[in-house]
Amino acid sequence: MILVGSQRAGGKQLAAHLMNGHENEHVEVHELRGFVGEDLDAAFHEAYAISRGTKAKQFLFSLSLNPPRDESVGIEVFEAAVDKAEMRLGLSGQPRAIVFHEKDGRRHAHAVWSRIDGSAMKAINMAHYKRKLREVGRELFLEHGWTMPRGFVNSKERDPATYTLAEWQQAKRAGRDPKALKSLFQECWAASDSGKAFANALQARGFTLARGDRRGYVAVDVQGEVYAIAKYVGVRTKQVQERLGDAKALPSVEEANVAMAGRMTDMLRRHVKEVEDRQAAETAKLRAALRKTVERQRLERAELVRKQEQRWARETAERTQRLSKGLRSIWDRLTGRHQKVRRQNEREALLALYRDRNERDGLIVEHLEERQSLHVEIREQRRCHAREIEQLHQELARFQESGRSPSLRLREHFSEMAAPTRNQPRARPRGRDRGRDYER
Numbered sequence: 209m210i211l212v213g214s215q216r217a218g219g220k221q222l223a224a225h226l227m228n229g230h231e232n233e234h235v236e237v238h239e240l241r242g243f244v245g246e247d248l249d250a251a252f253h254e255a256y257a258i259s260r261g262t263k264a265k266q267f268l269f270s271l272s273l274n275p276p277r278d279e280s281v282g283i284e285v286f287e288a289a290v291d292k293a294e295m296r297l298g299l300s301g302q303p304r305a306i307v308f309h310e311k312d313g314r315r316h317a318h319a320v321w322s323r324i325d326g327s328a329m330k331a332i333n334m335a336h337y338k339r340k341l342r343e344v345g346r347e348l349f350l351e352h353g354w355t356m357p358r359g360f361v362n363s364k365e366r367d368p369a370t371y372t373l374a375e376w377q378q379a380k381r382a383g384r385d386p387k388a389l390k391s392l393f394q395e396c397w398a399a400s401d402s403g404k405a406f407a408n409a410l411q412a413r414g415f416t417l418a419r420g421d422r423r424g425y426v427a428v429d430v431q432g433e434v435y436a437i438a439k440y441v442g443v444r445t446k447q448v449q450e451r452l453g454d455a456k457a458l459p460s461v462e463e464a465n466v467a468m469a470g471r472m473t474d475m476l477r478r479h480v481k482e483v484e485d486r487q488a489a490e491t492a493k494l495r496a497a498l499r500k501t502v503e504r505q506r507l508e509r510a511e512l513v514r515k516q517e518q519r520w521a522r523e524t525a526e527r528t529q530r531l532s533k534g535l536r537s538i539w540d541r542l543t544g545r546h547q548k549v550r551r552q553n554e555r556e557a558l559l560a561l562y563r564d565r566n567e568r569d570g571l572i573v574e575h576l577e578e579r580q581s582l583h584v585e586i587r588e589q590r591r592c593h594a595r596e597i598e599q600l601h602q603e604l605a606r607f608q609e610s611g612r613s614p615s616l617r618l619r620e621h622f623s624e625m626a627a628p629t630r631n632q633p634r635a636r637p638r639g640r641d642r643g644r645d646y647e648r
Contacts, residue, residue: 209289209348210274211341215266215323215334219252222270226307226318233502233579234310242303251305255322264331267324269299273317276354283569289348290319296340298332313576313583388594393440403452413598418464419455428464487593494589498582505575512571516564523560527553
């Protein structure tokens with residue numbers, strides 16, 4: 209299980225992010241412990257209010273827990289992982305919240321603790337928390353027999369195409385797959401041994417190598433999005449400088465945008481729009497099917513909770529009736545019968561609690577499996593889109609170098625690329641039809 213933690217402030221922003229039902233298909237507040245507030249916003253505001261009595265600015269510690277994509281992980285596994293991380297980080301007994309998210313056909317969790325020790329009125333020191341979380345994550349992979357990522361065995365073997373949140377957001381703005389985008393830059397870097405070769409490799413894929421205001425070396429795409437070379441290639445800035453030479457010789461971002469606009473002829477814009485419109489239409493169909501499935505699943509979960517609440521109330525009443533009242537209750541206490549019945553009721557209540565949780569967990573697993581085929585198709589559609597756009601720019605670059613008009617060939621090229629995407633069989637789904645935060 210991949211554990212990623214951070215110290216942070218901004219409780220209001222964090223609460224809004226965790227309860228975001230637009231980006232996530234299902235959101236569930238699983239636990240609120242040690243807070244007076246009854247929801248995340250109130251709980252984090254409470255933690256902020258207590259932190260005002262200290263010098264701490266980052267009064268929360270946030271942890272995301274991501275199990276392997278192909279593994280079905282139960283609630284008890286997430287709870288055990290949170291408990292283990294809590295103990296290792298020195299946060300035992302601190303107020304915490306656990307939230308489950310379901311997104312892209314898989315379930316992950318978030319745990320948030322207050323870092324403020326209320327009795328000592330000081331923030332708990334989170335020294336070396338990244339190393340500690342890495343150790344816990346490795347232990348969880350071994351404990352459950354999951355296939356361990358190569359990066360856990362040897363940090364030098366991490367997936368080079370792994371992207372950060374900022375890189376994901378940037379790729380989303382540009383309408384690209386973040387992993388494919390990072391792989392593209394790394395391929396260009398590996399295939400070049402000089403600044404000129406690297407610039408040519410980028411240009412063949414629709415990017416212009418430029419001089420950034422702060423980052424030194426950047427790439428600019430046809431939409432004007434700016435990418436830091438060192439970050440996307442995955443090497444140190446010094447290595448980039450050694451290979452690419454003096455950044456002053458490169459065009460500025462503004463000059464690169466002007467040059468890119470010159471290459472973006474009306475014909476190219478028309479072809480790009482054709483691809484984007486077609487992909488948008490196909491994506492819209494899949495997204496609509498996914499929304500319909502999610503809405504139905506939410507109703508099913510709400511209905512299950514309603515039935516469980518009714519059953520719990522009925523069973524609680526039955527257990528209560530076992531306890532005698534009046535003079536009889538005094539006799540039962542003297543003979544020990546009262547304690548015997550009470551222990552029986554407690555056992556049955558605990559078993560009922562686990563039964564209800566297992567029922568909800570079983571329904572969640574069923575819903576996840578039902579949505580997975582849709583998500584597989586959405587990911588494949590996204591990859592096809594990225595391939596088409598990249599091939600379009602490569603084709604354009606070849607024709608520009610040759611000095612010939614690419615109009616006719618590109619039209620044929622697009623017909624060839626579009627045909628398999630439109631005609632490929634579609635898998636059927638399985639199963640049934642931010643402001644400043646608390647800081648004023």
